[in-house]
Amino acid sequence: MSRPRPRDEALGVAVLGMGNVGTEVVRIMHEHADELRQRIGRALELRGVAVRDPHRHRGIPAELLTTDPAALIARPDVDLVVEVIGGIDPARRLILAALCAGKSVVTANKALLADYTGELAAAAENHRADLYFEAAVAGAIPVVRPLIQSLSGDRVHRVTGIVNGTSNFILSAMDHSGASYTEMLAEAQRLGFAEADPSADVEGFDGAAKAAILASLAFHTRVTANVVYREGMSRITAAEFRTAAELDCTVKMLAVSERVDAGPGEPGPGEGGKERVSVRVHPALIPRTHPLAGVDGAFNAVVVEAQNAGRLMFYGQGAGGAPTASAVMGDLVMAARNKVYGGRAPRESVYAELPIAPIGDALTRHVLSLTVSDRAGALAAVAGEFASRGVSIATVHQQLARAEAQLTVVTHRARESVLGEIAAALAELDSVTSVTSVLRLEGTEE
Structure with missing residues (x-):
């Protein structure tokens, strides 16, 4: 356990990781030290920074650098730990060690939280420490705390977000330029928005981790990344953007979490059964009138729909060193204030324990593009x-081209499993040359 502090003694901070975010956290702590002291009631003092190679960080005094994060955490003059290493281990072991020592932790680690929030939350509760993670979802955008606190007296129905800047940059560029996915991915890599291996972003792994965190908070149910339905965007073509334009829509990579009714043949919520939670990440058409349609470039946005608050939108920079460090510092101030005044961070809330609906039970609208023979009875x-x-x-939209017609069919809401059956059946019809595209349509009330 961390030792009691005199009321005027500085609070010690350990920073684990010195990448873009860690560097900005250290800078903000130094440049705004006086203001932070006024806001917290005590000074924050950097006790050390854990790094892999001290020689790469010559801007930090050598006595503050260490390659032994466990020893840094164990120091009796460390009260607060900022983890910005990323990944699962050693971050998980280090955070658990800090919490078990009664030291509050601020983390930006979405991958870890998506699968181990329960374990970390239990350690925080058992050892009267705080766990804060605003920066784990959507960078600087404050969405975690509103879900935990501001909307704790409301009933959230749906959370829809653009939570990955790389995928949004690519799709926004395709929309504006008419270029192909391959061309815009290459451009994103050239500009530094996409990694050499972009699969975490474009295949939805990053979005799935963030969707799991948002769903857990919104629906008081522990959701892990492995139960999130995930579909990548690498097969999106310029033709699908043309179809979207005809419908006054665009294409976005969306993370969608919502309450759904019980499955087919099961009792509904009012009949002794339980609601379910549908959590999915995939590309989808969205009307130009929807607030998420105008989110361009590498920006993120999250729309929360609640019973009494209605529709709320949170928008801003979803990544980058300084924006993410802003969220980290907000959490650090909250954790430090709790140390000074005796408060506690909100506990994990998973009382609802709602089942996770399989993707087949999700209710969605679809847009199907078909090539059919131009003959009687085809439609x-x-x-x-x-x-x-x-x-x-x-x-139904129809365009004639020689002996064939291009059909675009827009459905009302139906179960995903049924739409899948229809797409397969259409491909077998003699009059259908090909089913060229099947995309979900989100953001409408029908």
């Missing part, structure tokens, strides 16, 4: 596949 055959499965068609 009727297509419509028949929807009608036979009880799926209502909202609109």
Whole structure:
């Protein structure tokens, strides 16, 4: 346990990691030391920074650098730990060691939190320490604390977000330029928005971790990244953006978490059954009138829909050293104030324990693009596949091209599993040359 402090003694801070975020945290602590002391009631003092190679950080006094993070955490003059290493281990072991020693932790580690929040929260509770993680989702955008605190008296129905700047940069550029996915990925890599291996971003792994955290907070249910349905965006083409434009939509990579009713044949919420939580990350069409449609470039945004508060939007820079450090510092101030005045961070809330709905039970709208033979009965055959499965068609757009027609069918809301059956059945029709695209349509009320 950390030892009691005299009321006027500085609070010691250990920083684990000295990448872009860690560097900015140290800078802010130094440049705004006086203001931080006024806000907290005591000074923050940097006790040490754990790094891999001390020779790479010549701007930091040598006596503050260490390659032994465990020893740094164990020091009796360390009260608060900032973890910005990333990854699962050793970050998990180090955070647990800090919490078990009664030292509060601020982390930006989305991958760790997406799978181990329960373990970390239990350690914080058992040892009367705080765990803060605003920076783990959407960088500088304050969305974690509103879900935990501001909306704790409301009932959240849905959280929809653009939570990965790389994927949004690529799709925004495709929308504006008409270029291909491959071209815009290369441009994103050239500008430094995408890694040499971009799969974490474009295949939705990063978004799935963030969606798990948001869903856990919004629905008081522990959600881990492995149960999040994930679909990448590498197959999105310029043709799909043209289809989107015809419908006054654009294409975005969305993280969607929402309450859904019980599965087919199961009792509903009012009949002794439970609601479910649907959590998914995938590309989708979204109307130009939706607030997320205008989120361009590497920016992030999250829209929360609650029963009484209505629709709330949180928008800003979702990554980068300084923006993410801003969120880290906000958490650090909160944790430090708790040390000074005896407060506690909110505890993990998972009382609801809602089941996770499989993707097949999600209710969505779809846009299907087909190439069909231009002959009598073709449209009727297509419509028949929807009608036979009880799926209502909202609109059909048709363009003639020689002996074929391009059909764009927009459905009303239906279960994902049923839409999958329809897409497979359409591909088998004699009158259908190909099913060229199947995309979800999000952000509408129908």
